[in-house]
Amino acid sequence: MLKINELKASVEEASILKGLSLTINPGEVHAIMGPNGSGKSTLASVLAGREEYEIEGGSVDFDGADLLEMDATERARAGLFLAFQYPVEIPGVSNINFMRAAVNGKREHEGREPIKGKAFLDMVKEKAQLVELDGRLRNRSVNEGFSGGEKKRNEIFQMAMLEPKFAILDETDSGLDIDALRIVSEGVNAMRSPERSFLVITHYQRLLDYIVPDFVHVLVDGRIVRSGGKDLAFELEEKGYDWIKEDIVA
Amino acid sequence: MDTAKPQLMDRPKAEAKHAASEASGAALVSALDAVLGVQADVALDAVPVPHRRVERWKYTPVATWWKDVLAPEVNTVADAGCEANPVPGLDAYRLVFVNGTFDAAASDLPVHTGVTCMPLSQRGDAKRQDVDAFSPEGSDWFAGLNGRYSQEGLYLRVAQGVELDHPILIHHHTCGAGAFNVLRHDIAVALNASVKIVQWSTAATGADGSVNVLTRADVGQGARLHIDKVQDEEGTVRHIAYEDIRQGRASHAEVHTITVRGAWVRNDLAFRINGQGAHAELNGAFLPGEGEFVDNHTTVDHRVAHCTSSENYKGILYGKSTGVFNGKVFVRPDAQQTNAYQQNANILASDKASMNAKPELEIYADDVKCSHGCTVGQFDSDALFYARSRGVGLEAAKAMLVHAFIGDVLKGLAVSEVRLEVEHRLAEKHGWDVWSHHPNDDA
Numbered sequence: 088m089l090k091i092n093e094l095k096a097s098v099e100e101a102s103i104l105k106g107l108s109l110t111i112n113p114g115e116v117h118a119i120m121g122p123n124g125s126g127k128s129t130l131a132s133v134l135a136g137r138e139e140y141e142i143e144g145g146s147v148d149f150d151g152a153d154l155l156e157m158d159a160t161e162r163a164r165a166g167l168f169l170a171f172q173y174p175v176e177i178p179g180v181s182n183i184n185f186m187r188a189a190v191n192g193k194r195e196h197e198g199r200e201p202i203k204g205k206a207f208l209d210m211v212k213e214k215a216q217l218v219e220l221d222g223r224l225r226n227r228s229v230n231e232g233f234s235g236g237e238k239k240r241n242e243i244f245q246m247a248m249l250e251p252k253f254a255i256l257d258e259t260d261s262g263l264d265i266d267a268l269r270i271v272s273e274g275v276n277a278m279r280s281p282e283r284s285f286l287v288i289t290h291y292q293r294l295l296d297y298i299v300p301d302f303v304h305v306l307v308d309g310r311i312v313r314s315g316g317k318d319l320a321f322e323l324e325e326k327g328y329d330w331i332k333e334d335i336v337a
Numbered sequence: 338m339d340t341a342k343p344q345l346m347d348r349p350k351a352e353a354k355h356a357a358s359e360a361s362g363a364a365l366v367s368a369l370d371a372v373l374g375v376q377a378d379v380a381l382d383a384v385p386v387p388h389r390r391v392e393r394w395k396y397t398p399v400a401t402w403w404k405d406v407l408a409p410e411v412n413t414v415a416d417a418g419c420e421a422n423p424v425p426g427l428d429a430y431r432l433v434f435v436n437g438t439f440d441a442a443a444s445d446l447p448v449h450t451g452v453t454c455m456p457l458s459q460r461g462d463a464k465r466q467d468v469d470a471f472s473p474e475g476s477d478w479f480a481g482l483n484g485r486y487s488q489e490g491l492y493l494r495v496a497q498g499v500e501l502d503h504p505i506l507i508h509h510h511t512c513g514a515g516a517f518n519v520l521r522h523d524i525a526v527a528l529n530a531s532v533k534i535v536q537w538s539t540a541a542t543g544a545d546g547s548v549n550v551l552t553r554a555d556v557g558q559g560a561r562l563h564i565d566k567v568q569d570e571e572g573t574v575r576h577i578a579y580e581d582i583r584q585g586r587a588s589h590a591e592v593h594t595i596t597v598r599g600a601w602v603r604n605d606l607a608f609r610i611n612g613q614g615a616h617a618e619l620n621g622a623f624l625p626g627e628g629e630f631v632d633n634h635t636t637v638d639h640r641v642a643h644c645t646s647s648e649n650y651k652g653i654l655y656g657k658s659t660g661v662f663n664g665k666v667f668v669r670p671d672a673q674q675t676n677a678y679q680q681n682a683n684i685l686a687s688d689k690a691s692m693n694a695k696p697e698l699e700i701y702a703d704d705v706k707c708s709h710g711c712t713v714g715q716f717d718s719d720a721l722f723y724a725r726s727r728g729v730g731l732e733a734a735k736a737m738l739v740h741a742f743i744g745d746v747l748k749g750l751a752v753s754e755v756r757l758e759v760e761h762r763l764a765e766k767h768g769w770d771v772w773s774h775h776p777n778d779d780a
């Protein structure tokens with residue numbers, strides 16, 4: 088599904104990713120944990136195609152295609168999705184029209200006709216139910232004035248609408264209350280399938296009780312310094328990151 | 338003389354330029370005297386011919402106006418082969434002017450109690466509104482041209498309490514080369530009366546003419562006037578438009594100016610608020626493309642207390658285009674409790690586009706609320722990336738942001754058919770297909 092090899096990236100002259108390798112097979116859920124500023128969101132942005140980041144080396148293969156050759160739109164249409172750590176507000180563009188443009192973009196890529204009004208609304212209804220997204224939010228401007236938790240639900244709603252092959256969830260759990268965390272996680276779990284993979288970025292082991300990962304990686308200073316099973320998350324929760332950092336230095 | 342000093346080198350050069358523009362202006366006047374004939378004895382030598390040293394013309398090059406003037410060969414919709422009604426589905430009364438001449442066959446005048454509506458040339462003994470010390474004819478050279486040559490346009494009187502059932506559409510069409518269209522619209526809306534006007538200007542592909550329109554409106558006590566003004570002219574047409582609006586007590590006047598297309602466009606609006614409790618509204622959107630020039634000058638003159646004004650202009654500039662915004666707000670000493678709002682926001686959609694924006698507030702009363710904001714920026718890159726990360730194409734994402742950006746201005750248009758047609762024409766000009774299934778305001 089996704090094969091990242093020795094990826095190096097910088098922003099405004101500062102190098103952030105310093106040779107990161109990671110392979111994710113179809114159906115797998117990988118979790119990435121790591122200290123603030125270690126480069127987790129940078130990795131997510133680079134994979135999604137944000138142009139402000141300079142790729143300085145390495146390669147990313149996505150389902151047999153060179154991901155780094157595609158622009159952000161093409162990556163999304165090819166089935167990559169990023170649930171943002173900080174979803175963007177777009178005043179004046181309604182959530183529903185935004186999603187219609189997104190769904191039709193994907194359909195255009197697949198050589199299909201734009202979706203019919205009724206079919207689209209039925210789909211919206213079904214997917215909104217999945218994450219219990221308040222119906223009123225659909226007609227409001229994209230994320231504008233949404234609470235932190237509402238924004239995160241909206242991200243997962245969008246993911247459900249677009250049915251990606253590979254989804255990156257960047258701290259989707261932060262800002263969610265206890266019930267919302269469960270609901271959103273169940274929404275994600277409902278989408279797990281042998282063809283779909285996830286990369287879940289989080290600071291807290293608790294999320295991984297709900298979305299149980301196959302692998303856990305620790306990102307420190309732009310590199311993956313340790314990988315393991317879901318138990319690694321417990322170990323981190325208990326001991327923090329210092330012991331790993333010390334391990335690296337040693 | 339110390340010729341090494343740069344100022345001394347510059348001055349003769351500037352004076353030479355000034356002399357050149359005076360000569361060009363004089364040549365145009367003698368050509369117009371011959372082709373159009375002098376209609377009113379308006380002296381043009383009291384004000385300078387515009388050039389860069391005249392403050393109000395600092396960013397507005399006028400060189401393209403110095404062209405030969407010819408009597409137009411085409412004066413009817415039938416000969417021009419244009420639409421009589423450029424707004425599909427619009428149920429409106431209509432006055433069509435082709436190259437400045439009224440086309441009766443293509444027009445449809447209202448027959449309505451309390452409404453006098455006719456081409457200006459047919460008004461007989463009825464008087465036009467007076468020009469006074471504040472009228473643009475006395476202070477602006479191009480407005481002076483309008484005073485000197487205008488003989489055609491709309492003559493409209495709406496009697497006390499009358500509300501016209503449909504809008505009045507004024508359609509200006511320009512075609513061919515050398516036409517110099519001078520139009521004067523003279524409107525008076527009496528006590529508590531109400532009318533909506535749509536002013537729509539078109540020009541044929543390849544047209545090379547000049548348009549000079551002055552709309553003078555007297556909005557009486559408690560009266561309402563809405564003007565939706567759309568400029569969608571092809572070719573290399575130059576278009577200058579004045580609105581001289583005088584408002585009475587508790588009146589309401591709105592002018593919405595949308596510039597879809599135009600090689601050279603200047604709008605110069607002046608609202609004089611003379612009666613308490615009145616409200617003035619001026620909104621505009623301009624989206625010039627490669628090589629186009631759009632200038633919006635506005636003046637809101639608060640002369641009395643307890644009035645409000647609201648102004649919102651949005652520009653998106655593509656290619657190598659240029660925009661100008663100048664918004665003057667005067668709050669005179671007697672105009673206590675004025676509430677004046679002005680906003681001008683611009684997006685440079687290309688790094689070759691440029692925008693000169695300047696708010697000018699002069700406030701002489703102390704108990705007032707005045708706010709203004711002026712921005713020139715780029716598309717929000719976070720929003721673009723967010724949309725693209727959902728599979729929306731870059732151009733479609735920009736079109737979506739454009740629609741959101743000018744949405745409030747388009748929503749302000751008084752006539753919904755006008756809004757739809759403006760959206761359609763903008764989408765056509767810029768190649769946006771998302772707009773067709775993107776009615777944000779359905780939300």
Ligand SMILES: Nc1ncnc2c1ncn2[C@@H]1O[C@H](COP(=O)(O)OP(=O)(O)OP(=O)(O)O)[C@@H](O)[C@H]1O
Nearest residue numbers: 098099103121122123124125126127128129130139
């Ligand atoms: N656009 C940018 N300009 C300058 N520096 C940036 C930019 N984006 C990221 N950085 C820097 O790159 C480093 C990594 O940031 P990143 O957001 O990837 O961290 P993170 O691991 O996601 O942290 P957190 O856990 O706090 O979300 C930080 O030092 C950050 O300040």
Ligand SMILES: [Mg+2]
Nearest residue numbers: 127128129172
């Ligand atoms: Mg982060």
